[in-house]
Amino acid sequence: MMVKPKHQRLALALAALAAILGAGGLALSALKDQAAFFYAPGDVAGKPLPLGKNVRLGGMVEKGSLTHEADGVSIRFTVTDGKAKVPVAFRGVTPDLFREGSGVVAEGQFQADGSFAADNLLAKHDERYMPPQIAGKMHKTETLEK
Amino acid sequence: MIAEGGLAALWIAAAMALVQLVLGGSAARSGAEELMRATRKIAVVQGLLALGAFLTLILLFVQSDMSVLLVATNSHSAKPLIYKIAGAWGNHEGSMLLWVTVLGVAGAGVAIFEKRLDGKTLAATLAAQAVLALGFYAFLLLASNPFLRLDPPAPDGQGLNPLLQDPGLAFHPPTLYLGYVGLSVAFSFAVGALLTRQIGPAFARAMRPWVLGAWFFLTIGITAGSYWAYYELGWGGWWFWDPVENASLMPWLAATALLHSVTVLATRDGLRAWTLMLAVVAFSMSMIGTFLVRSGILVSVHAFAVDPTRGTFILALLAIYIGGALALFGARVGTVTQGSTFQLVSREGALVLNNLLLCVILGVVFIGTLYPLVAQAMGQQLSVGAPFFNAASVPVALALVVATMAGPMLKWRKDQWGALGRKMMLPAAAMVTIVVVLLVAMPGTPIVPLLGLVAAAGLAVASIVPLLGRKLRRTPIHIYGMVLAHLGVAVAIAGMASDTAFKQERLAAVRVGETVAVGSFKAKLTEIRPIIGENWSALEATLSIRRNDGDPFRLQPQQRYFSQPVTTTSEAAISTMIDGQLYTVLGASDGQGRYQIRMWWKPFVTFIWLGGFMIAFGGLLAMVGRIRREMRSEDEAE
Amino acid sequence: MRRVLIWAPLGFFALVFALVMTGLLAPSDRAVKSAMVGKPVPGFVLPALVPGKPGVNSAAFADGKPRLINVFASWCVPCIAEAPQLMKLKQQGVEIVGVATADTPEDMANFLKTAGDPFAAIGDDRIRKVQFALGSAGVPESFVIDGSGKIVMQHIGYIGPQDMPKILAALAGVQP
Numbered sequence: 001m002m003v004k005p006k007h008q009r010l011a012l013a014l015a016a017l018a019a020i021l022g023a024g025g026l027a028l029s030a031l032k033d034q035a036a037f038f039y040a041p042g043d044v045a046g047k048p049l050p051l052g053k054n055v056r057l058g059g060m061v062e063k064g065s066l067t068h069e070a071d072g073v074s075i076r077f078t079v080t081d082g083k084a085k086v087p088v089a090f091r092g093v094t095p096d097l098f099r100e101g102s103g104v105v106a107e108g109q110f111q112a113d114g115s116f117a118a119d120n121l122l123a124k125h126d127e128r129y130m131p132p133q134i135a136g137k138m139h140k141t142e143t144l145e146k
Numbered sequence: 147m148i149a150e151g152g153l154a155a156l157w158i159a160a161a162m163a164l165v166q167l168v169l170g171g172s173a174a175r176s177g178a179e180e181l182m183r184a185t186r187k188i189a190v191v192q193g194l195l196a197l198g199a200f201l202t203l204i205l206l207f208v209q210s211d212m213s214v215l216l217v218a219t220n221s222h223s224a225k226p227l228i229y230k231i232a233g234a235w236g237n238h239e240g241s242m243l244l245w246v247t248v249l250g251v252a253g254a255g256v257a258i259f260e261k262r263l264d265g266k267t268l269a270a271t272l273a274a275q276a277v278l279a280l281g282f283y284a285f286l287l288l289a290s291n292p293f294l295r296l297d298p299p300a301p302d303g304q305g306l307n308p309l310l311q312d313p314g315l316a317f318h319p320p321t322l323y324l325g326y327v328g329l330s331v332a333f334s335f336a337v338g339a340l341l342t343r344q345i346g347p348a349f350a351r352a353m354r355p356w357v358l359g360a361w362f363f364l365t366i367g368i369t370a371g372s373y374w375a376y377y378e379l380g381w382g383g384w385w386f387w388d389p390v391e392n393a394s395l396m397p398w399l400a401a402t403a404l405l406h407s408v409t410v411l412a413t414r415d416g417l418r419a420w421t422l423m424l425a426v427v428a429f430s431m432s433m434i435g436t437f438l439v440r441s442g443i444l445v446s447v448h449a450f451a452v453d454p455t456r457g458t459f460i461l462a463l464l465a466i467y468i469g470g471a472l473a474l475f476g477a478r479v480g481t482v483t484q485g486s487t488f489q490l491v492s493r494e495g496a497l498v499l500n501n502l503l504l505c506v507i508l509g510v511v512f513i514g515t516l517y518p519l520v521a522q523a524m525g526q527q528l529s530v531g532a533p534f535f536n537a538a539s540v541p542v543a544l545a546l547v548v549a550t551m552a553g554p555m556l557k558w559r560k561d562q563w564g565a566l567g568r569k570m571m572l573p574a575a576a577m578v579t580i581v582v583v584l585l586v587a588m589p590g591t592p593i594v595p596l597l598g599l600v601a602a603a604g605l606a607v608a609s610i611v612p613l614l615g616r617k618l619r620r621t622p623i624h625i626y627g628m629v630l631a632h633l634g635v636a637v638a639i640a641g642m643a644s645d646t647a648f649k650q651e652r653l654a655a656v657r658v659g660e661t662v663a664v665g666s667f668k669a670k671l672t673e674i675r676p677i678i679g680e681n682w683s684a685l686e687a688t689l690s691i692r693r694n695d696g697d698p699f700r701l702q703p704q705q706r707y708f709s710q711p712v713t714t715t716s717e718a719a720i721s722t723m724i725d726g727q728l729y730t731v732l733g734a735s736d737g738q739g740r741y742q743i744r745m746w747w748k749p750f751v752t753f754i755w756l757g758g759f760m761i762a763f764g765g766l767l768a769m770v771g772r773i774r775r776e777m778r779s780e781d782e783a784e
Numbered sequence: 785m786r787r788v789l790i791w792a793p794l795g796f797f798a799l800v801f802a803l804v805m806t807g808l809l810a811p812s813d814r815a816v817k818s819a820m821v822g823k824p825v826p827g828f829v830l831p832a833l834v835p836g837k838p839g840v841n842s843a844a845f846a847d848g849k850p851r852l853i854n855v856f857a858s859w860c861v862p863c864i865a866e867a868p869q870l871m872k873l874k875q876q877g878v879e880i881v882g883v884a885t886a887d888t889p890e891d892m893a894n895f896l897k898t899a900g901d902p903f904a905a906i907g908d909d910r911i912r913k914v915q916f917a918l919g920s921a922g923v924p925e926s927f928v929i930d931g932s933g934k935i936v937m938q939h940i941g942y943i944g945p946q947d948m949p950k951i952l953a954a955l956a957g958v959q960p
Binding site for chain 2: 786790791793794797798800801803804805806807864894898
Binding site for chain 2: 008009012015016018019020022023024026027028030031033034035036037038039054056068071072073091092093094107
């Protein structure tokens with residue numbers, strides 16, 4: 001199976017092209033199932049819910065909506081963006097900056113009853129409102145935000 | 147005055163880079179000896195000036211000179227010395243200065259030590275290096291001057307940020323930068339070689355130590371970064387696939403492909419165009435990574451610190467360098483003659499397969515990282531997280547492990563399937579054994595980690611095979627480097643698979659005196675007490691833990707509250723055992739005397755970082771071995 | 785075929801470049817805004833933080849005069865950067881009410897000495913209760929309040945020279 005130099009070169013180039021296309025195809029097919037869309041409560045109000053998909057829900061934790069379950073590790077609260085509200089259930093350790101009245105991004109799935117089951121909470125990061133001139137310490141905070 | 151001195155050094159260095167470009171360019175054209183010597187000298191001067199500017203900045207931080215804006219915003223006179231020094235590069239301007247310093251010093255290194263490459267190509271390489279440096283000098287001097295004065299001076303600095311006082315964070319970015327900049331040297335070599343059309347084993351051997359060095363630093367940086375995120379974030383995870391992590395992973399994947407293809411070029415004079423392409427891609431990924439991190443365009447949901455000017459500047463540099471190099475590649479590669487050929491079943495064949503699979507993974511990570519931008523351009527908000535990256539990259543990575551097993555067993559140029567089959571018997575036996583053991587002892591193991599453990603066992607055995615039948619004393623050092631690195635891959639995969647498959651987690655709200663159990667551990671919460679640190683206060687839980695009926699030991703996770711600025715952090719307490727780690731986190735109180743305690747038992751999780759460091763030191767061994775060999779003789783037999 | 789392959793990388797790069805450029809020019813704005821905009825300022829009373837400067841009582845906001853609430857802190861670097869803009873606002877007759885979060889009198893006195901003092905009043909919000917009540921999660925943030933005590937605008941982050949027209953317009957829009 002000795003090949004001519006010219007042919008081998010073309011074959012290698014085609015193999016590289018195939019690899020890139022393969023990566024693209026693989027990525028796009030996985031993206032269809034796995035990409036997490038970002039919603040605010042107002043985006044889903046009165047519309048069919050994206051059930052069974054991993055999504056992110058962002059908004060403010062409504063004042064007075066935070067309740068703790070008896071087990072001490074589960075919480076319920078309401079996320080609002082001023083237009084609509086979504087009840088959220090979460091089990092686990094809340095992030096450091098999670099409080100009523102502050103911003104939150106919840107990762108999880110919408111339930112058929114319109115509520116949201118969060119697997120993970122990301123609190124909006126504090127003290128990050130840096131003017132451009134003195135911004136730059138971004139590495140840490142980005143990592144924190146996952 | 148010191149700050150002005152640093153600024154002056156930076157300006158002169160930029161001027162030197164311009165001279166280096168002109169001299170190097172004409173030397174590459176004419177081939178005149180004097181011009182080449184002058185280019186080398188200028189490169190050394192430029193490197194020293196950049197180094198001088200950087201040392202000046204460090205001095206300003208050590209002195210806590212609050213009349214310098216950068217010091218005032220990023221340091222504090224009460225900071226420990228080590229973090230004052232690290233503060234010099236823990237910010238945008240300083241890190242860009244560090245970048246250009248390493249670039250300059252690396253250019254000086256090329257000028258001093260590179261003796262093998264023909265003069266014209268070397269001159270062209272130094273000219274290319276000067277172009278790279280010029281862009282960053284312009285960026286520093288025009289858009290991010292680190293020596294800017296603050297008038298009036300601040301009474302004290304603002305940089306007591308506790309989050310940034312962490313050894314991992316202090317030394318993580320510079321390590322990655324060393325890797326990125328090492329790849330810039332490979333890039334310059336590729337551009338130089340394209341200009342003079344001198345692409346062959348001599349070029350590959352000149353480039354190889356730089357690629358190996360860059361790869362060593364990238365591997366160390368990624369491994370340390372992973373461990374840092376693991377202990378600091380308190381989530382028990384070791385890889386989050388966030389854009390910042392991906393920004394360091396992508397150059398690493400490209401550099402891994404490059405260091406394998408450059409071996410083919412050095413040993414067999416094959417894969418010429420491909421190696422050039424990879425050198426360009428590897429550095430492009432470093433630039434793109436820096437751009438993504440610095441511009442902040444990828445943290446769309448939390449985008450506060452986006453600076454369009456800065457982002458545009460880096461993007462423009464990126465367009466000039468990468469676009470220019472790719473255009474040069476397109477124009478010149480047609481005239482690069484074909485190297486030697488090989489058969490499908492051969493060392494080259496396996497290395498090509500390795501390269502292709504690495505490129506597939508690189509492509510997947512690249513698409514996943516940038517896809518939120520595509521979606522945003524189409525008016526959608528989304529994020530791409532771990533589920534995507536795992537689903538798309540793990541199967542390819544497993545295939546890559548198989549190629550890694552076979553590669554070192556194959557002969558260069560031409561081999562037989564039968565011979566390969568015989569050599570694969572040993573690893574295959576190890577794999578079958580592991581399958582049987584796991585199915586019997588751990589029947590519920592999920593399929594992906596199971597495959598990971600099997601692949602790790604096969605690779606661990608296969609990586610030793612190249613040493614069999616060799617006289618160990620006479621085996622070249624770089625072979626040991628390869629064996630160690632491949633073994634490290636097996637160890638790291640084993641750690642990842644073991645943690646994924648067998649970790650146990652427990653989350654509970656407990657009162658003092660109550661007990662939580664996870665795996666074979668029982669943890670009793672014996673005390674919650676406040677403690678005061680230097681600039682923080684904390685609640686500390688004392689857990690008295692017993693494994694089965696063993697001796698009790700204590701772990702003390704904390705919730706820390708910092709006042710300046712106001713921040714809360716979880717300090718996980720971790721106990722490392724021979725067979726894994728027990729990871730404990732103290733969560734919030736429920737206000738009625740109960741505290742959240744989260745515990746993980748993570749079997750063999752330490753193997754991940756152990757493997758990472760083995761890979762890195764494998765690369766270091768290979769580099770040392772190659773350099774020694776080059777110095778001793780021109781002999782190139784494998 | 786070969787020609788195409790040779791130039792494919794450059795083409796691909798151009799594509800990615802164009803994509804990133806659009807991302808850079810049109811940064812997404814998905815910052816979570818306070819739900820308090822359009823609502824009256826929640827009632828609160830904050831004691832004075834520094835001697836010689838009154839505290840803040842939100843009941844006094846319904847006096848027909850628009851004002852700016854500035855949530856800030858002496859330990860916050862961006863707050864120093866926005867001080868010149870606040871001084872300009874003060875010169876133009878805007879009443880600026882400071883809510884100092886998690887701060888101490890000594891630090892604040894220092895801050896006012898070096899960065900300037902545009903504040904008509906500074907309330908001591910040491911436990912950050914008022915900050916959260918306003919729907920603010922970080923510093924600096926500013927709220928434009930109309931004469932009836934209603935929040936008409938929230939500005940997240942520092943006020944730069946480029947933000948001045950927007951702030952002034954909001955203040956002017958509520959002029960009685």
